[in-house]
Amino acid sequence: MLPSPSDTVPSPPELPELGSVDNLRDVAGSGEGYPTRDGGRVRRGVFYRANLLRPDDDDLALLTGLGLRVVHDLRRADEVAAHPDRELPGAEWRHVDVLGVAADDALGFTTPEESRRMMEAVYRDFVHRPSVRDALARVLRDLASDPLPQLFHCTAGKDRTGWVAVLLLHLAGVEEPTIRADYLLSNERTAASRARYERMIVEGLGEQMLPVLEPVLVVTDDYLDLALGEVAATYSDLDGYLRDGLGLPDDVLDALRERLVAA
Template identity: 50%
Template sequence: MTDTHPSSRPMPEELIRLASADNFRDVAGTGTGYPVAGGRMRRGIFFRSNELQLTAADAGALADLGVAIIHDLRSSMEVDAHPDAEVPGATWQHVEVTGIPTEMVQGLADAGAAARVMREVYDAFVVSPAARASYARLLTDLATGPLPQLFHCTAGKDRTGWASALLLEVAGADRATILADYLLTNDVSAATRTKYLGMIEEHLGPDAVAVYEPTMVVDESYLQAAYDKVAEHYGSVDGYLREGLGLDDEVLGAIRSRLVA
């Protein structure tokens, strides 16, 4: 199993911001990294993002970080509509996870219905065999492939948010840290959310903004829906990782070794 850490490339203490991908960030947080059982998380190993519709400067910034593999969690339709920009030195891999089905959000009656759809999406991350197979592949590649690596979906909040939560779980972060990191999306991607809500207002009218806003944010109840399904079906996150995703001690140990300084 490959155990290659990036060279001692210095990482800025603050969040690296990309003008063309506002939800790009280090899975380990900022500064000295998130505290975990037995140490702190090592930064510069795994990155997360929204879709990589990058300017040349931002693609160069990812190349400067040494990103070796990009895992695209979007559907084939999403990829075809907005293919990732090429990042010099990085290999692109498609690891599809179903996001928010279009048919489920068309004609939403109210914000409550939108929130229910979002919780169903997170349920599927845990119970869908296809989603479990994709997350198993992603985590195995993160454990074994050259570093650093990046994973993303369209908004970088749901499919990507669950993957990041799992990495933080494996690293030994507490649930409060995991939730705070998950909710950070609402802050860093506020401009993108405002843009899309403006488009909804323009095409569907001002009353539609409140209806659709729950699909454009992250919420503690969404993440909790996934954890509730994990508890229901597997008893614990460890049970989900081992039984649901089929990951063994070698893979889980390699992820933790990579992430914990």
């Protein structure tokens, strides 16, 4: 039997936007949490999402104050080696390789179309690549059973992290337009870090590379629609994908819903 969620997890104050971890967010959204189809709310202070976890000292203090128990790093091994997470006191760090891409993977490209095709492959992998499905299943199992609160992240916190958040919000019963808006919010939240990376591109590679690499730096409706279309074609819907694609049994899915939804 999986542990039931703790109803004593305090509802935290609103998270400020952190300069050093600019895509840190509560999966539940802000305020009272995202509404669900049955009149509930997604419970805040349970699951957090983020981009690269290298906070400065001030932001480290805020992150420590969240009381995180587990941090799931969804990046590739080479990404972790190049930019390891900063240790968060009290949190167990776990590496779960969900593959994905980095902007550096597109350095040899000469057209935006090449970068876009690479990103589309990432979203197809969420649905079709067995190792990626296994990694996603492991993350969701741990989110369902390990001590709360927990955080998951990748490099920009937009694709691998974004897909996990889509699955969680779907399980909670959040309406699709809200899930989509939350997914696209990464473009707004990562504006500062994306601007820094764009300056590095211009300085190191030349201004002509900005449009070539832009598809790697953002999320789009098209990326999400591609993944959801592959899910529909292969598993009928996200419920089928979670059950048959990721192999998650009912007790895990029920435990996640119980943790996610506040009546």
